[in-house]
Amino acid sequence: MQDVKTEKKEFTPNIVAFCCNWCSYAGADLAGSSRLSYPANVKIIRVPCSCRVNPMFVLKAFQQGADGVILCGCHPGDCHYVTGNYYTRRRMALLYSFLNYMGIEKARTRLEWVSAAEGQRFSAVMNDFVKTVTELGENKRLTDLRVKEGE
Amino acid sequence: MKDVELKVVERAKALLASGEVARVVGWKKGDFCFDPSPAVFESVEELDGLVYNWFCGANLSKYLIEISKKEGKTAVFLKPCDTYSFNQLIKEHRINREKVYAIAVECLGKLDVEKIKAKGVSMIEDVEVVEKEVKVATAYGTETLHKPEVLLTKCETCQKTHQVKDEEIILHERPARDVDRFAEVAKLEAMTEDERFAFWKEQLSKCIRCNACRNVCPACSCVKCVFDNPASGISAKANDAEFEEQLFHIIRAFHVAGRCTDCGECSRVCPQNIPLHLLNRKFIKDIDGFYGEYQAGEEAEGKTPLTSFTEGDVEPNDAVDGEAK
Numbered sequence: 001m002q003d004v005k006t007e008k009k010e011f012t013p014n015i016v017a018f019c020c021n022w023c024s025y026a027g028a029d030l031a032g033s034s035r036l037s038y039p040a041n042v043k044i045i046r047v048p049c050s051c052r053v054n055p056m057f058v059l060k061a062f063q064q065g066a067d068g069v070i071l072c073g074c075h076p077g078d079c080h081y082v083t084g085n086y087y088t089r090r091r092m093a094l095l096y097s098f099l100n101y102m103g104i105e106k107a108r109t110r111l112e113w114v115s116a117a118e119g120q121r122f123s124a125v126m127n128d129f130v131k132t133v134t135e136l137g138e139n140k141r142l143t144d145l146r147v148k149e150g151e
Numbered sequence: 152m153k154d155v156e157l158k159v160v161e162r163a164k165a166l167l168a169s170g171e172v173a174r175v176v177g178w179k180k181g182d183f184c185f186d187p188s189p190a191v192f193e194s195v196e197e198l199d200g201l202v203y204n205w206f207c208g209a210n211l212s213k214y215l216i217e218i219s220k221k222e223g224k225t226a227v228f229l230k231p232c233d234t235y236s237f238n239q240l241i242k243e244h245r246i247n248r249e250k251v252y253a254i255a256v257e258c259l260g261k262l263d264v265e266k267i268k269a270k271g272v273s274m275i276e277d278v279e280v281v282e283k284e285v286k287v288a289t290a291y292g293t294e295t296l297h298k299p300e301v302l303l304t305k306c307e308t309c310q311k312t313h314q315v316k317d318e319e320i321i322l323h324e325r326p327a328r329d330v331d332r333f334a335e336v337a338k339l340e341a342m343t344e345d346e347r348f349a350f351w352k353e354q355l356s357k358c359i360r361c362n363a364c365r366n367v368c369p370a371c372s373c374v375k376c377v378f379d380n381p382a383s384g385i386s387a388k389a390n391d392a393e394f395e396e397q398l399f400h401i402i403r404a405f406h407v408a409g410r411c412t413d414c415g416e417c418s419r420v421c422p423q424n425i426p427l428h429l430l431n432r433k434f435i436k437d438i439d440g441f442y443g444e445y446q447a448g449e450e451a452e453g454k455t456p457l458t459s460f461t462e463g464d465v466e467p468n469d470a471v472d473g474e475a476k
Contacts, residue, residue, distance in 0.1 A: 055405050056377075059398060076462065086460035093470040094408055094437055094457075100471060101339065101433050102401065103348025111467040141348060142397070 013067035013133040015042045017126070018057065020050045022080035023115045024072030030119030038126035049073070050111075051084030055095045058109070062142035068108045068133035072122070075113040085113070104141050107132050152204055152280065155257055158320050159203040159228060162254065164195050166226050172252050173223025176214055178207040184277055185264040189214060203228065205278050205285075208261035208303050210416050212236040212246075213369040219247045227251055230258040231311040235412035235448025236369035238314050242451050243410070245372060255316035259325050260298070260306040263419075267301050270294075305415020305428065308332035314449060332413070333436045335429055340472045351397070357423040358396035364417040364427050370407040370447075377402065404430040409438060409457040412448035440473025441465045 019025040025046045031038060047053055050073025061069045071092060073085040089111070096109040112125045163175045175198065179190035185206045191214070192198050210233045218225050229237055237253065240246040262278065267287060274290035285296040299307070308330045313319065331337075339347055365371050365378060377383050378399070404427075413435055417427040438445055438456045442464070445456050465475045 056402065059401060063398060083460065086462075086464065087457070089464050089467060090442070090457055090460055092467040093441055093465055094434060095405065096467045097437050097470050097472065098401070098405065098430075098433060100344070101347065102351050102397065103344050103346075105344055106471065109467075 011134060011137060012039075012041050013130060013136075013138075014065055015039070015068045015070065015126075015130055015133060016061040016066040017042050017044045017070045017072060018047050018050065018053045019044050019114075020052075020073045020080075020085075021046055021048050023074035023078065023113075024050075024122065026116035027072070027114040027118050027122040030116065031122045032119075034119045036119055036123040038123045039130040042126050042130065049079065049081050049084040050088040051079075051081070053088065053092075055091060058092075058095065059142070062104075062108075062139060063144045065139075065143055067136070067139040068110070068129060070110045070112065070125075070129050072112050072114045072125070075115055078115060099142075102141075104139075105136055107136055108139060152259075155320060155322050156203040158322065159254075159256060160198060160201050162318075162320060163192065163201055163226065163228075164198050166252065167192070167198065168195050171224065172226040173221070174218070174225050175201070176211050176218060176225060176227040177201045178203060178209065178211075178228075183275065185262075185267075185275055191218065203256065205262045205280060206264060208263075208305070208419055210236055210367075210369060210414050212240060213367070213372060215246045215251055216240060216372055219250045224250055224252050226254060228254050228256045229313070229316070230256060230261075231313050232258075232305065232309060232412070232414045234314040234316070235311060235446070236414050237448070238451045239410060239412055239448040240369060240372070242448075242453075248451075253315055253317050255313040255319040255321070257319075257321040257323060257325070259323060260302045260309065262298075262301050263303045265424075267296065270296055270301070272296070303415070304418050304426070305413075308334075309415075315451070333432060335426075336432050336436050339429065339433075354425050355396050355400055357425055358400070359423060360396060360399065361422060363420045363422065365403060367416045367420045368407060368411075369414065369416070370410045370412070371403070377406075400427070400430060404434060407431065408434040409445070409455045410447050411435065412446070437470075437473050441470060441475075 019028055028044055050071055053071055058069050073088055076085055079085045092111050099109060100106040110129055114122045166172045167175055175192045177192060178187040180200045180202045181187050184204060187202050187207050189209045189211055192201060211227055212233050215227060241248050272287050272289060272294045275287055277288040279286045280298060283298045285298050285301055287294045411431045415428050421427055442456050469475045
């Protein structure tokens with residue numbers, strides 16, 4: 001017979017971070033090589049540009065068990081593809097506001113501009129976001145039951 | 152309304168008889184007075200079945216996507232709200248404007264038969280409207296209802312005017328009015344997150360995934376649709392922990408963001424009476440608030456809010472309920 005665990009596990013959130021290849025992913029790299037720490041529960045997904053992130057990716061991440069989703073891209077004006085992040089900004093402003101309208105906590109979604117030189121900032125942003133989502137607790141409003149099975 | 156209908160049938164017959172158009176898109180008489188359905192008429196004889204009454208709420212513009220590919224010109228009757236969808240489809244290069252003869256037809260608001268029935272009126276035989284009074288002739292006698300109470304939801308806050316026309320059939324002027332179409336959205340925004348979540352959970356849990364809202368939507372007209380793709384993970388009902396159809400409705404509303412003209416067809420056709428227009432209106436309200444007022448379908452050219460930007464756009468982290476916070 002299996003042991004029944006009675007003590008409650010401490011909640012560590014699942015964070016999905018979409019980072020653009022040219023700025024934020026390099027910023028994460030710099031954070032690493034500068035020995036700056038950020039929580040291990042941040043799962044980075046590299047995308048060619050923040051504009052590559054279809055709103056569906058954000059929804060899917062939540063559905064598959066993410067407790068928070070953060071998008072990182074080049075600062076406005078610095079996009080490798082010139083204007084990609086401007087479109088991202090509009091798209092995500094609408095999506096985040098809409099998710100909030102559906103009752104999903106606003107703090108679970110975030111967008112930050114992190115350049116390749118901002119290793120420090122990357123680490124600070126991630127630490128802060130993880131802290132915020134940890135306080136909010138588990139995402140129950142957008143998850144798919146099948147993901148939680150067997151837990 | 153009877154005088155308008157006569158004029159509509161007369162014009163349709165004249166256009167078809169003269170060979171100016173090859174077909175007419177209009178509303179066809181159903182079994183009762185309250186169930187006309189969109190139809191294509193190709194001969195003068197068929198046009199005896201053409202009606203234009205208080206129940207012609209259906210938006211005909213989406214049908215023109217396929218019909219305008221056919222040979223010859225097509226005449227279509229467009230109510231004020233329909234012209235926005237029509238313009239938007241021209242903007243998206245889905246309708247060939249040259250092949251459509253648009254007849255702007257007057258609209259003083261359309262009635263919702265479900266709302267009339269909910270008032271306990273049955274065996275409806277005919278409906279006539281005088282000012283704000285709806286006189287329903289039934290097998291049991293005549294019932295009088297208050298018009299604003301039995302209007303289609305989409306007509307309750309409509310302030311639209313014809314945006315495009317080749318000719319018009321307008322016999323009665325509609326009085327201008329001042330209503331706030333965002334009042335209900337604002338009410339929801341004022342709630343707490345938990346209350347909003349409870350509201351949408353209750354509403355969207357009613358969804359049976361019949362896809363009627365997608366099928367009727369003039370903005371939702373992709374040839375290949377994500378909801379038909381079994382690999383997308385959203386083609387079937389989702390096993391959501393809280394409620395099943397939330398993801399479908401988020402995606403549906405987002406796909407038409409910036410292109411939705413607020414024609415209100417989604418709510419009209421929903422068999423479960425889900426207030427779907429409140430999802431679309433949220434996007435419209437946010438777009439108006441963040442990027443300046445924009446009415447899709449007003450122009451047949453130009454950029455849409457999601458395909459343009461300015462350097463000083465609001466940051467998503469601060470963007471809530473149509474303003475930067």
